[in-house]
Amino acid sequence: MSFIKKSPWIIHYDGTSCNGCDIETLACLTPLYDVERLGVVNTGNPKHADILLVTGSVNEQSAPVLWQIYNQMANPKVVVAIGICALSGGVFKECYNVKGGVDTVLPVDVYVPGCAARPEAIIDGVAKACEILQQKLDHEREKKRTRKAVKNNG
Numbered sequence: 320m321s322f323i324k325k326s327p328w329i330i331h332y333d334g335t336s337c338n339g340c341d342i343e344t345l346a347c348l349t350p351l352y353d354v355e356r357l358g359v360v361n362t363g364n365p366k367h368a369d370i371l372l373v374t375g376s377v378n379e380q381s382a383p384v385l386w387q388i389y390n391q392m393a394n395p396k397v398v399v400a401i402g403i404c405a406l407s408g409g410v411f412k413e414c415y416n417v418k419g420g421v422d423t424v425l426p427v428d429v430y431v432p433g434c435a436a437r438p439e440a441i442i443d444g445v446a447k448a449c450e451i452l453q454q455k456l457d458h459e460r461e462k463k464r465t466r467k468a469v470k471n472n473g
């Protein structure tokens with residue numbers, strides 16, 4: 320985790336999962352797996368979050384909620400889809416009201432497979448998300464620096 324210069328805050332949204340992936344994600348926060356040892360803090364406020372963890376498939380009702388949470392998060396941000404349902408719709412794929420995976424609504428940066436996704440895989444996904452977040456932060460900083468240089472040079 321030396322690649323990340325700040326402690327990223329995460330927010331978790333459970334779309335329409337069977338709760339399997341949801342429980343495994345919450346297990347990551349317990350002392351057994353303790354994702355906070357990586358400097359990650361769990362928050363309930365999208366405006367404070369850098370990383371969005373999503374479990375379950377997306378349906379007509381959860382899609383606007385997910386979109387609203389995503390839009391409330393500051394840029395840059397990273398989205399992690401957890402479990403087969405979040406990746407593609409999984410076992411709920413053929414349901415009449417299911418749109419599919421999270422990427423039918425949001426740009427997904429990290430895909431964590433599994434049914435249910437194991438806590439080790441979720442932690443691995445969070446570590447990858449931290450790496451991507453740092454890349455995005457560096458890119459933003461570079462863009463600002465270039466814009467400033469262009470402005471100063473007339």
Ligand code: SF4
Pocket residue numbers: 335336337338339340341374375402403404405409410433434435436
């Ligand atoms: S991937 Fe499996 S465990 Fe996770 S929400 Fe879907 S059915 Fe449940």
